[in-house]
Amino acid sequence: xxxxxxxxxxxxxxxxxxxxxxxxxxLILLAGPCALASAYLLxxxxxxxxxxxxxxxxxxxxIDGSNAMHWKDGTPQLATLREVVTHLSNLGFxxxxxxxxxxxxxxxxxxxxxxxxxxxxxxxxxxxxVVHKGTPADPTILAAARFLGARIxxxxxxxxxxxxxxxxQEPGYLIRGGYRAGKxxxxxxxxxx
Numbered sequence: 001x002x003x004x005x006x007x008x009x010x011x012x013x014x015x016x017x018x019x020x021x022x023x024x025x026x027l028i029l030l031a032g033p034c035a036l037a038s039a040y041l042l043x044x045x046x047x048x049x050x051x052x053x054x055x056x057x058x059x060x061x062x063i064d065g066s067n068a069m070h071w072k073d074g075t076p077q078l079a080t081l082r083e084v085v086t087h088l089s090n091l092g093f094x095x096x097x098x099x100x101x102x103x104x105x106x107x108x109x110x111x112x113x114x115x116x117x118x119x120x121x122x123x124x125x126x127x128x129x130v131v132h133k134g135t136p137a138d139p140t141i142l143a144a145a146r147f148l149g150a151r152i153x154x155x156x157x158x159x160x161x162x163x164x165x166x167x168x169q170e171p172g173y174l175i176r177g178g179y180r181a182g183k184x185x186x187x188x189x190x191x192x193x
Contacts, residue, residue: 004041011035059092061175062145064154065099065117065128066137069107071155071178076106078120083184084153084177085121091188096150097121098141101133142168151175153186 014031018024065081072080081097088095097117104112112120118128129144131137138158142165145152153175162168177186 004038004045007038008035008042011038059094060148060150061088061093061095062141062148062150062152063088063095063097064137064141064152064156065097066103067154067156068177069103071184073179078107080179081121084186085123087184087186088153094127095123095153096127096129096144096148097123098129098137098144099131100137101131101135103130151188153177 011031011034014027015035018026018028018031063081063084068084069076069078069081071084085095085097099117101111104110104117108120112130114128114130115125117130118125121128129140131140138156138161141152141154142158142161144150146165146167151173155176155178157174158165158168167173172188175186175188177184179185
């Protein structure tokens with residue numbers, strides 16, 4: 001939003017100079033259209049910012065992707081994650097998924113970055129994080145959930161992190177899940193439906 005504002009100010013200064021300084025009348029042919037274009041861009045940026053602020057996702061939930069992908073038969077499967085994402089979306093949640101760096105290798109045989117994993121799951125790139133190689137996903141999952149005020153879908157208890165994340169001990173903060181008789185279940189199903 002700063003660039004259109006600066007362009008508008010410079011254009012208005014050009015228009016003013018065209019009227020005040022003798023011999024600069026031709027400057028209005030350049031500064032006038034620039035002022036109109038920059039005013040349009042500024043208004044558009046302002047309206048987009050307001051729209052984003054009013055349409056911020058609600059009911060955010062963080063999925064421990066490297067954990068949940070093993071829920072069906074103990075085998076890592078992309079279909080399992082898609083089903084978890086779809087189920088949570090159908091319950092009114094806005095899911096985000098965080099993976100260990102090797103998740104792409106495990107699921108597809110090669111490294112997958114945020115955008116690629118998002119595409120595989122049918123999620124926007126900004127709803128997926130693949131942590132850097134050599135970095136555990138747990139701190140990122142816990143920090144994201146805390147920052148977003150979200151709960152975590154996982155079967156991990158994060159025992160090593162309870163001291164720095166006391167919210168882990170709150171009932172319902174960690175949402176367990178899995179498959180029974182081939183059907184997905186989540187602890188929150190009983191409370192949310």
